[in-house]
Amino acid sequence: MTLTQTTAADIAPLQDLLDRIALFPGEMLPDMIASYLNGDTMQLWLTLREGDKPLGFCFAEPEQLTEGTWNMRAIGVAADAQRSGHGATIVSGLEARLRDLGARLLIVDTASSEELAPARGLYRKLGYAEEARIRDFWAPGEDKIVYWKALS
Structure with missing residues (x-):
């Protein structure tokens, strides 16, 4: 497995991945990543691959x-x-790249829904602490939870 910077060739397979996991509509991806691919932003997009197949991003x-x-x-x-x-491989790889860029902190916003419990567990396992909770942020009864981790 390799974790590399996302390229234009990754867009179509990542759109398919997004549509299958329903994180956000895959049709949004080309507009979201355009500035990064053009070198017009400090964003960082990473893709985890097994051979040619993207497993995550x-x-x-x-x-x-x-x-x-x-x-x-x-x-x-x-x-x-x-x-x-x-x-965990993706997050750890991101953290390493951000350290190389001189980043101090990484924050992650997520939701309190039961379906995202595994993601929250992953963040805690990787050393992220719950720093803030905004009640009813995403919808009534669905809080926004902010996790943070010091990178230095």
């Missing part, structure tokens, strides 16, 4: 008006590859 960007704080905006792993350590 993540997307992070620096938080504006901060010194070295990044936000992992999205992480996804193919449904048939979940709970196999791939999410």
